[in-house]
Amino acid sequence: MTPFRTLRGIAVPVDGANIDTDQIIPARFLLRRRTPDYGRYLFHDLRFDTAEQGRGFVLDRPDYRGAVILVADANFGCGSAREQAPWAIQAFGIGAIVASGFGDIFYANCLKNGLLPAVVEPDVAARARALLADHPGSAMTVDLDRRTIVLPDETSVSFAVDEAHRRRLLDGKDELSLTLADAAAIDAYEAKRRVELDWT
Amino acid sequence: MRDAAARRPTTLAEQIWARHEIRRSDRGESLLYVDRHFLDETCFFCFEDLERRGLAVRRPELTLAVADHTVSTIDRLAQPADAEIRAALDWVRTVPPALGIPTLAADDQRQGIIHVVAPEAGIVLPGLIVACSDSHTTTHGAFGALGLGIGMSESTHILATQTLWQRPYRQMRITVAGRLGFGVVAKDVIMAVVARIGAEGAAGHIVEFAGDAVTGLSMEGRMTLCNMSIECGARAGLIAPDDTTFSWLEGREQAPHGAAFTRAVAAWSTLRSHADAVFDRDVSLDAAAIAPMVSWGTSPEDADVVTEAVPDPAMAPSATRRNRMERALAYMGLTPGTPLDGIAVDRVFIGSCTNGRLEDLRAAASVVRGRRAVVPAIVVPGSRAVRRAAEAEGLDQVFRDAGLEWRDAGCSMCVAMNGDRVAPGERCASTSNRNFVGRQGQGARTHLMSPAMAAAAAISGRIIDVRRLPPAPAP
Structure with a gap:
């Protein structure tokens, strides 16, 4: 995984609480291969009609082209466990999501893929979205080292992120390769567990 | 460790957690052992990842693969017209079994939705940790197991290590007291809970359902209740196992049998939140006030x-x-x-x-x-x-x-x-x-x-x- 330190660039606002992962990537694309155009599936049905014509969704507005940060509302990524949701977001070019809350499984899935979910207070997320709507194409900065976000009006706010995940993102370390070092502890646990579960 | 646990009042979820904790990192994350890991036909990505890393499946026998998301409900033996579905169903029929993973492919007589077939086979038992890259894994909390919906990276992690890193969650208790009225069932109870606390209401929490309207439910009803606990954002939803649980499990193919079952019931009977356990949040609903x-x-x-x-x-x-x-x-x-x-x-x-x-x-x-x-x-x-x-x-x-x-x-x-x-x-x-x-x-x-x-x-x-x-x- 590429280490994550600071991300600066255009931010795009996506309004609405409880944006579920079925919106982020509809189920009919879950078996698709992760080809270079995978970002097309992101918010597919909000962006394209049944004839594949653009609906003018915020992500496709020229002002927000090249966005690297997505600013959402509460409970973003609730619902299904599909890891294809963060895959599609990353494939579109987004590296960080700022929201007042995330679905728990989606949150974990983002982190495993090096996509930063930054939690801010609801009024901060609302202010950021309003600024981005009023000044389309303006940039924000997400600084993982200092846990700060610079909003389009140049004010700086702090965000919350799980410390263990912050370290892993900063180091670009992959969780599984780290856990393999725990093999002996897992072996020992399994031996103890077999005795404990003598009824199995 | 047991003695320490006995001194501090704990919730059922905390007890299961403690028994599965292999170690805790200096940043407060627990490495948890996963007793049962379920896969479906969309999980081929995990195996490609595993292969890329040159890793083997650590405990294939603790894994179960099924075909459920894409199977035809009209003609099971017909070749699916969709090439992606055909490939996914072919994958689940061939790859997991070749690695020693018990598999219920589309044409298997025991096939079904993973959250239905695993319990009916007696694979899900009280006190276990069950994980599956499907958000409705919360279903298995009906047995007093900790059912965790995970992503595919985490599934790959379990395939390779049989473990999962998790940070402890907050604890919530939802008590539904009283009797459910005529025509009111588990689905209505969980829909009423979600409507009351909201889609984000239990985010970051493990929910324990309690109260006589909950203990009065059949196992099927309990599974419905826990299944939809994800819809209020719960990380898991569970119910303390009781006689209803034990009788449902008795005689199931993969549940313990005979003397082992008696020993298991004795162990399972201890699985309950202490009376003075502290929940971060308590929510109560009046069963009589719930309607369809x-x-x-x-x-x-x-x-x-x-x-x-x-x-x-x-x-x-x-x-x-x-x-x-x-x-x-x-x-x-x-x-x-x-x-x-x-x-x-x-x-x-x-x-x-x-x-x-x-x-x-x-x-x-x-x-x-x-x-x-x-x-x-x-x-x-x-x-x-x-x-x-x-x-x-x-x-x-x-x-x-x-x-x-x-x-x-x-x-x-x-x-x-x-x-x-x-x-x-x-x-x-x-x-x-x-x-x-x-x-x-x-x-x-x-x-x-x-x-x-x-x-x-x-x-x-x-x-x-x-x-x-x-x-x-x-x-």
């Missing part, structure tokens, strides 16, 4: 009792909530003030990991018996075992006589990946778990409800309070 529920919007929190009307966004507590309600009602094609009881539906779906078990099919059959469906309706058993059991009772004939389609087992129209879908603009009365935009098909309008309510919608062509349905005509 129907969703009206595009989040499971958008639901109310069937005797109510479509709410007015103008009455919303905030501008953002008003905005979301307006969008939901526009998508659903509903006008504020319209009574829920009476909304015409185009189609009915009875099934899913929420409501595809025998008790659910019995409830639906009892409503349609001797009547005729006036809109297209499909009945999709949660597993082929459920299908056989229903057929042994003649339920298939009841459904067929009433004009409902009797299908084969799978996820079907709940996730709409197998070709079973609701057409754009169509309104569906559904026993599934999610009314998200496009969930049952692009432009589909979903109303979530219980099996009896969905069956009543099939024969009346509209949403109707099942409690005011006149008695069925005598045969």
